[in-house]
Amino acid sequence: MAYDDLRSFLEALDKEGQLLRITEEVNPEPDIAAAANAAPRLGDAAPALYFDNVKGFTDARIAMNVHGSWANHALALGLPKETGTKEQVEEFVRRWAEFPVAPERRADPPWAQNTQEGDDVDIFQVLPLIRLNDGDGGLYIDKAAVVSKDPEDPEHSGKQNVGIYRIQVKGRRKLALQPVPMHDIAQHLRKAEEEGEDLPVAITIGNDPVISIVASTPMKYDENEYELAGALRGAPAPIAEAPLTGLPVPWGSEVVIEGVIEGRKREIEGPFGEFTGHYSGGRSMTVIRIDRISYRTNPVFEHLYLGMPWTEVDYLIAASTCVPLYEQLKKDFPEVQAVNAMYTHGLVAIVSTKKRYGGFAKAVGLRVLTTAHGLGYATTVIVVDEDVDPFNLPQVMWALSTKMNPSGDLITIPNLPVLELAPQAQSPGIVDKLVIDATTPVEPDRRGNYSTQVHDLPEAAEWLTRLQRLSARR
Amino acid sequence: MADPTATVCPRCAHQTVELVFTSPVPGVWDVLQCGRCLYMWRTSEPERRTRRHAYPEAFRMTAEDIRSASEVPAVPPLRTS
Ligand SMILES: [Zn+2]
Numbered sequence: 001m002a003y004d005d006l007r008s009f010l011e012a013l014d015k016e017g018q019l020l021r022i023t024e025e026v027n028p029e030p031d032i033a034a035a036a037n038a039a040p041r042l043g044d045a046a047p048a049l050y051f052d053n054v055k056g057f058t059d060a061r062i063a064m065n066v067h068g069s070w071a072n073h074a075l076a077l078g079l080p081k082e083t084g085t086k087e088q089v090e091e092f093v094r095r096w097a098e099f100p101v102a103p104e105r106r107a108d109p110p111w112a113q114n115t116q117e118g119d120d121v122d123i124f125q126v127l128p129l130i131r132l133n134d135g136d137g138g139l140y141i142d143k144a145a146v147v148s149k150d151p152e153d154p155e156h157s158g159k160q161n162v163g164i165y166r167i168q169v170k171g172r173r174k175l176a177l178q179p180v181p182m183h184d185i186a187q188h189l190r191k192a193e194e195e196g197e198d199l200p201v202a203i204t205i206g207n208d209p210v211i212s213i214v215a216s217t218p219m220k221y222d223e224n225e226y227e228l229a230g231a232l233r234g235a236p237a238p239i240a241e242a243p244l245t246g247l248p249v250p251w252g253s254e255v256v257i258e259g260v261i262e263g264r265k266r267e268i269e270g271p272f273g274e275f276t277g278h279y280s281g282g283r284s285m286t287v288i289r290i291d292r293i294s295y296r297t298n299p300v301f302e303h304l305y306l307g308m309p310w311t312e313v314d315y316l317i318a319a320s321t322c323v324p325l326y327e328q329l330k331k332d333f334p335e336v337q338a339v340n341a342m343y344t345h346g347l348v349a350i351v352s353t354k355k356r357y358g359g360f361a362k363a364v365g366l367r368v369l370t371t372a373h374g375l376g377y378a379t380t381v382i383v384v385d386e387d388v389d390p391f392n393l394p395q396v397m398w399a400l401s402t403k404m405n406p407s408g409d410l411i412t413i414p415n416l417p418v419l420e421l422a423p424q425a426q427s428p429g430i431v432d433k434l435v436i437d438a439t440t441p442v443e444p445d446r447r448g449n450y451s452t453q454v455h456d457l458p459e460a461a462e463w464l465t466r467l468q469r470l471s472a473r474r
Numbered sequence: 475m476a477d478p479t480a481t482v483c484p485r486c487a488h489q490t491v492e493l494v495f496t497s498p499v500p501g502v503w504d505v506l507q508c509g510r511c512l513y514m515w516r517t518s519e520p521e522r523r524t525r526r527h528a529y530p531e532a533f534r535m536t537a538e539d540i541r542s543a544s545e546v547p548a549v550p551p552l553r554t555s
Pocket of ligand 1: 483484485486487488508509510511512513
């Protein structure tokens with residue numbers, strides 16, 4: 001089942017019992033953020049939240065925690081809501097094999113219903129903006145898919161980018177945007193600024209659930225997010241041309257904001273409580289001038305709370321971080337079985353692999369550090385045997401407990417790149433990285449005494465099914 | 475509702491605060507913004523976010539913080555050729 005817009009997905013969540021409508025009046029702050037902060041604590045089947053009775057507003061519709069549980073993530077991919085984490089990642093891998101699926105241009109996007117232009121632009125009239133964490137410098141938009149093109153190669157659809165970046169609202173028609181240097185939009189901006197030019201952008205808010213997933217997937221520079229959306233949806237992604245910039249935007253967006261990142265201009269921004277669970281900011285950042293807002297009648301403001309993990313952002317970027325890392329590793333090392341990079345966008349990654357020969361697992365671990373995403377993120381890599389499930393943390397702890405000897409299994413590499421937001425860096429952007437080999441040594445690596453590992457009894461799998469059946473009948 | 479001229483910025487104590495938006499239901503809250511550190515808040519938020527005396531030390535900002543803020547990303551040199 002492919003959803004073409006946010007509204008049809010909210011309806012589906014509602015039918016599945018995965019949308020909680022808060023009908024009592026709430027304060028814009030701190031209630032909505034606090035509720036979204038609390039929602040994932042309800043567990044793997046936590047619902048999305050929908051607010052339409054917000055104090056002081058006459059016409060607010062705010063959806064929070066839309067991707068904020070494994071159940072909702074499964075439904076976003078059209079899977080049964082009970083689908084397990086590992087199974088969701090495996091299905092993501094299977095669908096990635098269909099990439100690329102070209103998007104489909106569709107006429108009459110619903111966001112063309114209403115328009116604000118030029119000096120009449122007032123974002124506060126369109127969106128019921130709210131503040132999230134105590135130390136945030138203002139009102140943020142943090143779940144928008146931002147579209148830009150490579151100014152040197154604007155016709156190359158692969159070099160378009162659709163990404164989620166933190167955006168601070170600085171005025172009725174002024175925003176700030178954080179382009180992390182590792183991300184594609186930073187390359188677009190650098191090229192524009194070298195020429196002394198502005199970079200046109202389209203900021204799309206309230207999207208179908210797969211757009212949010214692909215916009216936060218660390219794809220390669222020349223890979224097109226819409227073509228991945230098509231593969232994940234099992235149907236071409238519907239897109240339309242934004243009226244002012246001509247940028248390709250999702251057909252089903254609630255709101256499309258167009259404007260430019262003003263070239264060579266910076267201004268104080270932040271701080272903002274980030275996906276690392278720490279504030280970052282008080283830095284001089286880019287400035288966006290809004291020139292046009294197109295919006296659907298009665299727009300739904302989809303927003304995301306992030307803070308002390310796990311929150312919605314951790315679910316949104318869990319599978320989508322594991323899969324590209326897996327794909328890139330598998331290409332060089334077919335022995336790789338699975339990658340769990342769900343922790344803080346892959347700052348920690350766990351890889352299970354077969355071993356070609358002694359020392360092989362260490363080579364696999366080191367390769368993680370030089371993948372496109374690993375360069376800026378992977379800081380600690382744990383490598384485990386092929387029979388250890390990297391999504392089963394007790395098994396990973398068992399591997400660390402018994403397969404890892406610090407004398408030879410810890411490899412530290414000093415002064416490697418990491419995204420500037422990583423709080424543990426010695427100076428922002430530079431960190432030592434660690435590979436932990438928690439695999440069983442194989443020839444000619446003769447360390448340890450591993451002749452007698454216990455494996456599950458061959459009959460155990462059958463008994464598991466039998467026990468499940470018996471306990472279901474009770 | 476709130477008189478912005480009678481308000482100081484909770485974050486940097488600057489005296490000039492601008493009214494950005496006012497609640498669609500009249501008189502419930504305003505969104506204000508500091509003219510110096512650009513902090514933006516809603517007057518209905520808890521004191522820890524809206525009042526200078528209750529604003530946490532860790533989140534305060536000074537004119538010097540703003541002056542010395544690093545550029546993200548740094549503005550690249552203009553291409554001359
Ligand atoms: Zn201030």
